[in-house]
Amino acid sequence: MSAYGKVTPEIVEKFKEIAPGRVYVGEEINDDFTHDEMSIYGKAMPEAVVDAMTTEEVAAVVKICYENTIPVTARGAGTGLVGAAVPIAGGVVIGTTKMNKILEYDLNNFVVKIQPGVLLNDLAEDCVSRGLMYPPDPGEKFAAVGGNVATNAGGMRACKYGATRDYVRAMTVVLSNGDIAHFGSTVSKTSSGYSLVNLMIGSEGTLGIITELTLKVIPAPKEVISLVMPFEDLDSCISTVPLFKKNNLDPQALEFMERAIVEKSEKYVGKAVYPKNIDGVEAGAYLLVTFDGRDMDELEEIMEQASEIALENGAIDVIVADTPPKIKDVWAARSSFLEAIKAETNWKDGLELLDECDVVVPLDKIAPYVEYVYAVGKKMGLQVESFGHAGDGNLHIYVIGDDQISVEDFKAKADAFFDDIYPEATRVGGLVSGEHAIGSGKLKYLAEAEGERNMELMLGIKKVFDPKMILNPGKVCYKL
Amino acid sequence: MEILVCIKQVPDDSVNIKMNPATNAPDLDIATPIVNAFDTYALEMATRLKEAIGDSTITVVSVGPDKAKDAIKTCLAVGASKGYVVKADATDTISTADALAKAVAKIEEAEGVKFDIIFCGKESTDCASGQVGTMLAEDLDVPVVTNLVDIEKIDAGISAKQETEEGYNIIEVAMPCVVTVTKPEYEPRYPTIKSKMAARKIPIGELEIGDVVAPAVTVVANAEPPKKAAGVKINEETLEESMAMALGMMRDAKVL
Numbered sequence: 001m002s003a004y005g006k007v008t009p010e011i012v013e014k015f016k017e018i019a020p021g022r023v024y025v026g027e028e029i030n031d032d033f034t035h036d037e038m039s040i041y042g043k044a045m046p047e048a049v050v051d052a053m054t055t056e057e058v059a060a061v062v063k064i065c066y067e068n069t070i071p072v073t074a075r076g077a078g079t080g081l082v083g084a085a086v087p088i089a090g091g092v093v094i095g096t097t098k099m100n101k102i103l104e105y106d107l108n109n110f111v112v113k114i115q116p117g118v119l120l121n122d123l124a125e126d127c128v129s130r131g132l133m134y135p136p137d138p139g140e141k142f143a144a145v146g147g148n149v150a151t152n153a154g155g156m157r158a159c160k161y162g163a164t165r166d167y168v169r170a171m172t173v174v175l176s177n178g179d180i181a182h183f184g185s186t187v188s189k190t191s192s193g194y195s196l197v198n199l200m201i202g203s204e205g206t207l208g209i210i211t212e213l214t215l216k217v218i219p220a221p222k223e224v225i226s227l228v229m230p231f232e233d234l235d236s237c238i239s240t241v242p243l244f245k246k247n248n249l250d251p252q253a254l255e256f257m258e259r260a261i262v263e264k265s266e267k268y269v270g271k272a273v274y275p276k277n278i279d280g281v282e283a284g285a286y287l288l289v290t291f292d293g294r295d296m297d298e299l300e301e302i303m304e305q306a307s308e309i310a311l312e313n314g315a316i317d318v319i320v321a322d323t324p325p326k327i328k329d330v331w332a333a334r335s336s337f338l339e340a341i342k343a344e345t346n347w348k349d350g351l352e353l354l355d356e357c358d359v360v361v362p363l364d365k366i367a368p369y370v371e372y373v374y375a376v377g378k379k380m381g382l383q384v385e386s387f388g389h390a391g392d393g394n395l396h397i398y399v400i401g402d403d404q405i406s407v408e409d410f411k412a413k414a415d416a417f418f419d420d421i422y423p424e425a426t427r428v429g430g431l432v433s434g435e436h437a438i439g440s441g442k443l444k445y446l447a448e449a450e451g452e453r454n455m456e457l458m459l460g461i462k463k464v465f466d467p468k469m470i471l472n473p474g475k476v477c478y479k480l
Numbered sequence: 481m482e483i484l485v486c487i488k489q490v491p492d493d494s495v496n497i498k499m500n501p502a503t504n505a506p507d508l509d510i511a512t513p514i515v516n517a518f519d520t521y522a523l524e525m526a527t528r529l530k531e532a533i534g535d536s537t538i539t540v541v542s543v544g545p546d547k548a549k550d551a552i553k554t555c556l557a558v559g560a561s562k563g564y565v566v567k568a569d570a571t572d573t574i575s576t577a578d579a580l581a582k583a584v585a586k587i588e589e590a591e592g593v594k595f596d597i598i599f600c601g602k603e604s605t606d607c608a609s610g611q612v613g614t615m616l617a618e619d620l621d622v623p624v625v626t627n628l629v630d631i632e633k634i635d636a637g638i639s640a641k642q643e644t645e646e647g648y649n650i651i652e653v654a655m656p657c658v659v660t661v662t663k664p665e666y667e668p669r670y671p672t673i674k675s676k677m678a679a680r681k682i683p684i685g686e687l688e689i690g691d692v693v694a695p696a697v698t699v700v701a702n703a704e705p706p707k708k709a710a711g712v713k714i715n716e717e718t719l720e721e722s723m724a725m726a727l728g729m730m731r732d733a734k735v736l
Binding site for chain 1: 495514517554557667670677680
């Protein structure tokens with residue numbers, strides 16, 4: 001790989017002319033810029049951080065980096081889970097959190113134009129206040145939407161509405177030489193050559209830096225209802241999942257969770273709403289299902305049908321969350337799983353002893369795969385927690401190190417664990433990542449799953465966009 | 481035992497409500513109507529009491545428009561077995577308490593029962609005046625215990641655990657009585673598919689109360705609360721300097 005240039009004091013001065021008061025070097029750089037939410041993949045200090053406010057500023061900074069062959073890593077809110085925003089080759093980090101304006105709505109074409117640093121929560125709330133919905137809803141609501149696009153993040157509602165990719169119509173991108181390009185358009189269909197927009201989505205800042213987005217929105221569903229379905233065991237719980245769609249029901253979200261993690265999360269949230277013992281029967285696993293519709297009459301019919309399906313398939317009972325506070329409470333437990341896990345993790349040498357995997361498997365393989373994963377964890381003496389989007393087969397599996405283990409031993413054990421369970425996911429027809437992306441953390445597993453030829457194709461695309469290999473080096477398709 | 485629970489339908493208080501400049505009133509359209517949270521605690525406490533002593537009936541009553549039937553229906557799925565909506569020209573606490581008191585007499589007559597305990601939430605989450613429960617007790621000329629977090633049936637009536645700013649009072653009171661309920665240690669239960677479907681079949685009674693006392697409160701104007709001033713960021717070289725700066729500012733503002 002090419003030898004990278006250094007950020008010299010002269011270059012820093014040039015950055016300061018571009019973004020006065022928003023350039024940080026050395027000790028001025030906050031430790032946050034050295035890692036994302038998964039510190040186990042390693043920390044790395046950038047040589048300079050530039051908080052950009054406009055496309056032109058990003059372009060000017062990237063142009064200087066291009067001329068001097070300096071690595072550039074784009075960073076949103078830093079909530080990623082695979083190290084994608086960590087500057088492992090040093091160089092410059094361009095922060096986009098100050099590019100946080102919702103620019104305009106076009107309600108004739110149902111699109112909204114935003115800057116990439118807008119937080120998902122802010123966009124979602126702004127849409128709701130206008131009777132609209134931006135359907136993608138990744139668990140981390142304080143992620144930047146630009147980061148969501150760069151990782152093709154999914155979320156709970158992907159079950160019905162699809163992932164972030166399905167809502168990106170157009171974007172402004174700063175290319176590796178500092179040129180400004182526009183990909184896509186507000187139109188809803190296209191058969192116009194290679195889709196550059198779609199190449200950018202999920203490319204994790206390795207092909208260009210997104211500086212403006214045009215996103216599709218939809219009219220907000222009028223009514224929503226959530227059902228909690230307790231089952232005695234995971235097997236009957238998961239085997240119910242395909243039955244909803246088979247019966248023409250289209251849940252907005254469909255999550256499975258085991259009792260242990262529900263209890264942990266309820267303790268963390270401070271509110272216990274999931275039934276544990278129903279008329280003497282102990283619940284072992286739950287489905288959480290949300291439906292949306294035009295009015296309550298329509299929803300009540302759906303609710304009855306869905307409940308009948310679940311009860312016939314072994315649900316102990318069906319609990320209904322039919323008011324906004326109740327819906328909020330049943331989802332609060334689900335949305336806090338990661339925080340609940342993180343509240344109890346151990347830290348060693350500034351690193352959190354936590355690793356995760358985000359595989360996606362065919363629906364009928366969820367139950368046997370989860371069982372397999374637990375068996376491997378048990379064999380290796382690792383604490384394993386799992387939950388996931390049952391509706392689309394996307395599983396989140398966490399391994400947690402205890403307070404005795406050293407960082408090296410934990411890493412070795414976690415690697416051995418993942419070396420076992422990733423190939424099993426591929427074997428049953430799954431993929432490496434459903435929504436967290438590859439970054440540097442999952443590169444090895446992507447390469448194994450995709451094979452040499454596919455990885456060469458990806459690297460070829462990378463080289464077309466970024467001949468000097470300065471954009472987020474060492475991520476997605478090649479190791480540094 | 482015959483139990484009555486008074487409920488109010490209020491806008492969902494988790495939604496940030498703004499003023500509508502056209503009407504100069506709060507824009508409530510964006511907030512789903514729900515049962516007042518304190519009333520859901522009252523119903524849950526009543527339901528637990530019913531489960532503890534057995535052989536009891538819970539009736540729910542609400543002064544409000546036709547739409548309030550939706551609120552009553554949700555109560556019928558989580559413990560109540562009868563429901564009444566009361567139509568009356570009641571716009572403040574005095575007229576609402578009066579309408580409720582008159583409704584109590586009408587329901588007692590219609591059902592051929594006498595209520596032993598009347599539960600109210602301690603206040604509503606929209607107006608939060610916290611007066612209807614005590615005014616109702618006054619109108620009915622029965623004792624009232626406020627701010628309950630627990631209740632128990634005893635031979636002489638009930639034993640009520642009242643939350644105070646310092647701790648708790650245990651108060652014994654004879655029935656009939658009114659109690660108002662604050663947040664207990666537990667959460668209100670969720671309806672199940674079976675209880676919801678059963679609730680749908682229960683007819684909700686309608687009462688017209690034509691002769692309520694005139695409201696004593698008139699709304700003169702609506703205004704938004706003033707916006708809070710942005711905070712000051714203190715970011716001195718050292719922690720000690722930052723502390724000194726903060727203390728100095730508090731001293732200058734005469735809050736120390």
